[in-house]
Amino acid sequence: xxxxxxxxxxxxxxxxxxxxxxxxxxxxxxxAPSGKSFTIGYSNGGxxxxxxxxxxxxxxxxxxxxxxxxxxxxxIHRNTDAxxxxxxxxxxxxxxxxxIVFNPNDPAALNPALEEANKAGIKTVxxxxxxxxxxxxxxxxxxxxxxxxxxxxxxxQLGGSGTVYYMRGxxxxxxxxxxxxxxxxxxxxxxxxxVVPTADGVFxxxxxxxxTQLINDFIASGQYDQINGIWSSGMGQQVVDGIKAANxxxxxxxxxxxxxxxxxxxxxxxxPGLKGAAVTNTAAVGGAGVALALKLLNGEKVETxxxxxxxxxxxxxxxxxDNVTDAGKATLKSWQVPGLDPGWPLGLTIQGWxxxxxxxxIACKGPGDK
Amino acid sequence: MxxxxxxxxxxxxxxxxxxxxxxxxNAWTLGLLAFLVVxxxxxxxxxxxxGPVQVQGLAISxxxxxxxxxxxxxxxxxxxxxxxxxxxxxxxxVVSATAMQGQSAEFGVVVVLGVLLLGVALxxxxxxxxxxxxxxxxxxxxxMSFVWAGCALLVRAAPGGGAAEWLKDLVLGSIGSEWIxxxxxxxxxxxxxxxxxxxxxxxxxxxxxxxxNRLAAFRSGVPxxxxxxxxxxxxxxxxxxxxxxxxxxxxIGTPVPGPYTLMAVAAVVLGGVSLAxxxxxxxxxxxxxxxxQLIRTDMTFLDVNTNLAVVAQGIILIGVVMVxxxxxxxxxxx
Numbered sequence: 001x002x003x004x005x006x007x008x009x010x011x012x013x014x015x016x017x018x019x020x021x022x023x024x025x026x027x028x029x030x031x032a033p034s035g036k037s038f039t040i041g042y043s044n045g046g047x048x049x050x051x052x053x054x055x056x057x058x059x060x061x062x063x064x065x066x067x068x069x070x071x072x073x074x075x076i077h078r079n080t081d082a083x084x085x086x087x088x089x090x091x092x093x094x095x096x097x098x099x100i101v102f103n104p105n106d107p108a109a110l111n112p113a114l115e116e117a118n119k120a121g122i123k124t125v126x127x128x129x130x131x132x133x134x135x136x137x138x139x140x141x142x143x144x145x146x147x148x149x150x151x152x153x154x155x156x157q158l159g160g161s162g163t164v165y166y167m168r169g170x171x172x173x174x175x176x177x178x179x180x181x182x183x184x185x186x187x188x189x190x191x192x193x194x195v196v197p198t199a200d201g202v203f204x205x206x207x208x209x210x211x212t213q214l215i216n217d218f219i220a221s222g223q224y225d226q227i228n229g230i231w232s233s234g235m236g237q238q239v240v241d242g243i244k245a246a247n248x249x250x251x252x253x254x255x256x257x258x259x260x261x262x263x264x265x266x267x268x269x270x271x272p273g274l275k276g277a278a279v280t281n282t283a284a285v286g287g288a289g290v291a292l293a294l295k296l297l298n299g300e301k302v303e304t305x306x307x308x309x310x311x312x313x314x315x316x317x318x319x320x321x322d323n324v325t326d327a328g329k330a331t332l333k334s335w336q337v338p339g340l341d342p343g344w345p346l347g348l349t350i351q352g353w354x355x356x357x358x359x360x361x362i363a364c365k366g367p368g369d370k
Numbered sequence: 371m372x373x374x375x376x377x378x379x380x381x382x383x384x385x386x387x388x389x390x391x392x393x394x395x396n397a398w399t400l401g402l403l404a405f406l407v408v409x410x411x412x413x414x415x416x417x418x419x420x421g422p423v424q425v426q427g428l429a430i431s432x433x434x435x436x437x438x439x440x441x442x443x444x445x446x447x448x449x450x451x452x453x454x455x456x457x458x459x460x461x462x463x464v465v466s467a468t469a470m471q472g473q474s475a476e477f478g479v480v481v482v483l484g485v486l487l488l489g490v491a492l493x494x495x496x497x498x499x500x501x502x503x504x505x506x507x508x509x510x511x512x513x514m515s516f517v518w519a520g521c522a523l524l525v526r527a528a529p530g531g532g533a534a535e536w537l538k539d540l541v542l543g544s545i546g547s548e549w550i551x552x553x554x555x556x557x558x559x560x561x562x563x564x565x566x567x568x569x570x571x572x573x574x575x576x577x578x579x580x581x582x583n584r585l586a587a588f589r590s591g592v593p594x595x596x597x598x599x600x601x602x603x604x605x606x607x608x609x610x611x612x613x614x615x616x617x618x619x620x621x622i623g624t625p626v627p628g629p630y631t632l633m634a635v636a637a638v639v640l641g642g643v644s645l646a647x648x649x650x651x652x653x654x655x656x657x658x659x660x661x662x663q664l665i666r667t668d669m670t671f672l673d674v675n676t677n678l679a680v681v682a683q684g685i686i687l688i689g690v691v692m693v694x695x696x697x698x699x700x701x702x703x704x
Binding site: 072075082172 | 622
């Protein structure tokens with residue numbers, strides 16, 4: 001049925017595949033620097049390709065490198081569910097790392113593995129969102145305040161009355177749930193603001209393609225012509241581009257401080273009449289999480305925020321800047337970092353936490369990376 | 371080579387040749403098991419602290435996908451394919467997590483039984499549509515994957531809910547020796563209690579028969595439609611077990627399906643089940659899932675870039691299947 005030559009060819013292809021794998025395995029060695037050398041694991045269970053998550057991973061690598069105290073940063077960065085992230089964290093525990101920094105897929109689902117880590121003497125730090133495990137430290141942007149700042153600005157822009165399209169993030173993600181709390185906190189004070197399509201908004205899943213499709217459908221159905229403003233949760237650039245492509249007048253929009261969105265706000269010729277505001281939501285929580293883990297490993301004291309819903313929590317407070325006032329424009333300009341990917345947030349460093357340069361974060365190199 | 375045909379063949383073999391016949395019948399699974407042993411030794415070599423606790427973690431990690439792979443294997447052996455397994459898992463998982471939240475342990479038992487019945491019903495719907503509409507399996511189940519995923523989102527828009535403590539404890543820790551993870555025992559008990567009786571029954575034989583050659587089976591008097599329906603029902607039941615295992619390991623239900631459907635197809639292929647139907651068993655796919663998970667773990671131990679790890683997983687999949695086919699072809703010629 002098969003001649004000998006084709007059989008040998010198949011075998012060669014198979015062996016070549018295995019050789020690639022073996023080669024890939026052997027190149028992953030680690031270089032131990034002088035002084036203290038900790039090993040840290042980093043787990044990200046979603047948003048691969050999303051600028052916010054990519055920047056988080058890169059700042060974690062940059063901080064591990066800049067600290068000079070980390071010999072290896074093992075990164076597991078893939079799209080998976082809570083069960084998959086449980087398995088990733090268990091792999092990191094099995095690897096015997098000194099600390100695990102992770103962006104949780106769920107506030108409670110990872111707790112069994114976090115308890116196992118605690119038993120094994122591994123420090124755990126949750127970044128970008130909290131977990132309910134009592135021994136884990138949480139470090140994240142104050143998302144309630146984030147949503148409140150943006151919602152208040154937007155509702156004030158509309159003079160306290162009008163219809164707002166409410167575009168949320170990933171359903172069930174703690175950051176998204178907290179933003180919803182903040183949004184609704186402010187909404188209570190503005191009885192003449194109506195929220196569409198429902199009070200619970202629509203979910204972009206923090207996925208650019210989904211956001212583009214949502215805004216295109218919204219415009220095509222004629223609903224866009226009935227609204228006065230958009231509250232967006234990080235996908236503002238896609239929303240603005242969708243409106244521009246449809247040749248519709250812009251309504252005021254508030255979003256996160258992503259490079260692409262801020263560039264649109266500062267480009268009155270490309271986007272005439274676009275009024276908007278950006279709220280900081282630094283992705284450098286990845287780097288700050290590594291810094292926090294190192295503090296814990298070195299036995300240093302960590303200041304926590306008692307106002308947070310969980311113990312052992314460090315909250316980072318957001319700032320808002322708009323392109324309506326000159327002061328706001330100046331602030332937006334001061335945030336810009338040349339060479340940044342359009343989908344990446346601007347706050348590349350966090351004072352008091354990160355020690356790398358913005359260039360190091362963009363380079364995205366960890367200890368031992370060539 | 372099918373297990374059913376093999377059983378007939380095995381009965382005819384004299385006792386002295388029984389071991390050899392068994393080895394020949396299960397050559398693929400045994401080879402895969404050998405590969406797993408090598409992989410475990412390699413893992414111990416690169417990570418000397420790999421021990422019972424890690425094996426327990428491995429068993430919990432593979433449980434949902436292993437059950438999904440068994441679900442897929444049953445329908446593939448019957449000559450079909452089910453692309454809605456991941457969605458059925460999400461649906462059954464959110465239903466169980468929603469129903470169990472804040473309820474007593476006893477009510478949890480009722481929920482588990484109810485969810486298993488739900489799995490049977492989902493499988494029956496899939497199977498009836500395939501049999502009655504005569505639309506290809508792949509199209510019907512792909513379409514139904516959207517339906518079940520949508521139902522999951524209707525039950526819960528966001529991840530949440532709860533699980534009975536006994537359900538969570540069921541998959542944690544070990545039983546007897548610390549080297550025997552409870553999750554692995556749970557898996558073997560579920561599969562043994564359902565698949566073994568089914569396979570030995572008339573229905574099981576019919577599933578292999580219609581998978582091997584549907585026309586020949588029909589002419590021999592096998593009720594093709596009813597058998598295909600049964601295969602989908604068994605698949606639905608195992609999908610419900612897989613969904614429950616998600617709830618058990620995480621304590622919540624997630625409405626968005628995880629990457630289980632296609633991973634289950636990969637595990638089935640790796641486990642020596644022919645995608646053309648009629649050949650293979652469920653043990654091979656389970657071992658295949660463990661191999662895939664252990665490769666991922668080893669990549670973490672070796673600090674391989676995760677993106678590269680995914681590529682490597684695919685290459686290993688092709689490599690193993692290629693080497694396996696080569697061995698089988700050589701044997702067929704000999």
